[in-house]
Amino acid sequence: MHIMEGFLPVEHAVGWTLASAPFVVWSVRAVRARLDEYPEQRMLLGVAAAFALVLSALKLPSVTGSCSHPTGIGLGALLFGPAAMVLVGLVVLVFQALLLAHGGLTTLGANVFSMAIVGSFVAAGVFRASRTFRLSLATSVFLAACLGDLATYVTTSVQLAWAFPDPAGGFVASMAKFAGIFALTQIPLAITEGLLTVLVVNALIRFNADEMKHLPLFLTRGARA
Amino acid sequence: MSRRQTWLVLVAVVLITALPLWLVPKPANGPDGRPGEVFGGADGKAQRVIGEIAPDYKPWFAPILEPASSEIASLLFALQAAIGAGLIGYWLGASVTRDKLRRQAERDKAGATDDSEPDSHDSARRAD
Numbered sequence: 001m002h003i004m005e006g007f008l009p010v011e012h013a014v015g016w017t018l019a020s021a022p023f024v025v026w027s028v029r030a031v032r033a034r035l036d037e038y039p040e041q042r043m044l045l046g047v048a049a050a051f052a053l054v055l056s057a058l059k060l061p062s063v064t065g066s067c068s069h070p071t072g073i074g075l076g077a078l079l080f081g082p083a084a085m086v087l088v089g090l091v092v093l094v095f096q097a098l099l100l101a102h103g104g105l106t107t108l109g110a111n112v113f114s115m116a117i118v119g120s121f122v123a124a125g126v127f128r129a130s131r132t133f134r135l136s137l138a139t140s141v142f143l144a145a146c147l148g149d150l151a152t153y154v155t156t157s158v159q160l161a162w163a164f165p166d167p168a169g170g171f172v173a174s175m176a177k178f179a180g181i182f183a184l185t186q187i188p189l190a191i192t193e194g195l196l197t198v199l200v201v202n203a204l205i206r207f208n209a210d211e212m213k214h215l216p217l218f219l220t221r222g223a224r225a
Numbered sequence: 226m227s228r229r230q231t232w233l234v235l236v237a238v239v240l241i242t243a244l245p246l247w248l249v250p251k252p253a254n255g256p257d258g259r260p261g262e263v264f265g266g267a268d269g270k271a272q273r274v275i276g277e278i279a280p281d282y283k284p285w286f287a288p289i290l291e292p293a294s295s296e297i298a299s300l301l302f303a304l305q306a307a308i309g310a311g312l313i314g315y316w317l318g319a320s321v322t323r324d325k326l327r328r329q330a331e332r333d334k335a336g337a338t339d340d341s342e343p344d345s346h347d348s349a350r351r352a353d
Contacts, residue, residue, distance in 0.1 A: 001268075002267075002268050002345055003316075004308075005273075005284065005287060005288045006270060006285050006286035006287060007272060007275060008286055009282075010285065028295050035335055043316060044265065046312055046316070046334030047313060047316045048311075049312075050308070050309040050310070050311075050312035050313045051309065051313065052305075052309070053305055053306070053308055053309030053312075054305075054306050054309035054310050054313065055309075057302045057303075057305040057306035057309065058233070058306060059266065059302075060242050061242065061245040061249075061264050062245055063245045063248055063249060065245075065249040065252075065263050066262060066264065066265060066266065067264050067265065067266050067267065068266070068267040068268075084317065085280055095305065096305070098289065098290060099287075099290065099292075099301050100292060100298060100301050100302065100305075101288035101290065101291040101292060101298075102298075104286065104288055105286070105289070105316075106285075106286045107299050116289065127240045138226060153279070156255075156271075160271060160275065164275050164278045164279050164282070165278075167278065168277055172280060177274050177278070181267050181270045181274065183270050183336055185267045189239050189243070191241060191243060192238050192242060193232045193240050195237060196238060197246075198226075198234065199231060199234055199235070200313075201230070203317060203320070206324070207317075207320035207321065207324050208320060224278055
């Protein structure tokens with residue numbers, strides 16, 4: 001999902017940066033407020049960030065014959081809500097843009113938008129909806145992480161199709177091409193991310209029940225398994 | 226989730242990751258006679274599609290720091306994963322130990338008040 005450095009036209013790069021900036025400010029404030037109120041959650045936030053670091057470093061083969069990587073954003077979005085994960089996603093993307101030449105500074109806004117903003121909002125929304133429909137915790141976590149991951153790659157496809165419409169078929173033809181690369185490749189990887197997130201949430205519920213009490217999404221319905 | 230389900234999930238993750246390596250057909254040899262590329266990065270593929278759609282597009286900014294070679298890049302990716310995995314490992318180890326100590330403390334407390342039945346105490350530990 002990393003749009004390469006310089007591979008978005010200037011106006012798109014500026015536009016996505018402006019679109020992402022308020023979310024980042026909001027996220028920094030939210031994380032600070034949360035850790036002030038519940039300092040014991042520092043460890044859990046660290047785990048959520050570490051999960052995103054690991055998963056986004058793993059480039060996995062997919063049935064399409066390409067490699068891509070999960071994002072690991074869903075876990076933190078479920079635990080802390082989207083607010084915390086925008087900042088975490090930003091940190092991961094800056095690390096990769098500066099040291100790995102993976103993604104870039106000019107495309108940072110677009111990449112933050114797809115991975116950290118859309119990914120975490122979709123994950124949190126799907127989780128809440130699944131719980132409302134009384135799906136089990138494991139199923140809800142799986143769906144949330146899986147669809148959040150997939151939404152990130154669909155967003156990247158939209159961003160590229162918007163910036164580079166096909167000369168003949170326009171946005172739609174271009175979107176089909178990019179979605180064919182990103183979204184299709186991502187399906188098995190999104191399933192993997194969903195399964196791994198379920199395992200981590202199980203471990204959290206088993207070992208960190210006390211810290212989990214004050215987490216927003218689990219707060220309303222209790223951490224019943 | 227039971228321990229068995231946990232293992233099943235792990236096996237599923239391994240299968241989903243490993244099966245494509247067999248399922249995806251080997252690409253035909255390229256014009257230069259060398260085997261075609263398979264399992265390249267999706268990001269790079271998208272970059273090539275941009276080149277097809279907008280052949281005149283020139284990237285207007287280059288990465289400030291580029292890994293000197295693919296070896297260095299894999300070093301940095303491994304470092305990224307290692308930092309993350311290290312943190313998760315630390316948390317998991319600390320949590321499991323904390324859980325174990327907590328349970329042991331509860332058992333010791335129960336044992337101190339109920340010394341008359343050491344057998345049930347032992348069997349409880351075994352069933353754990």
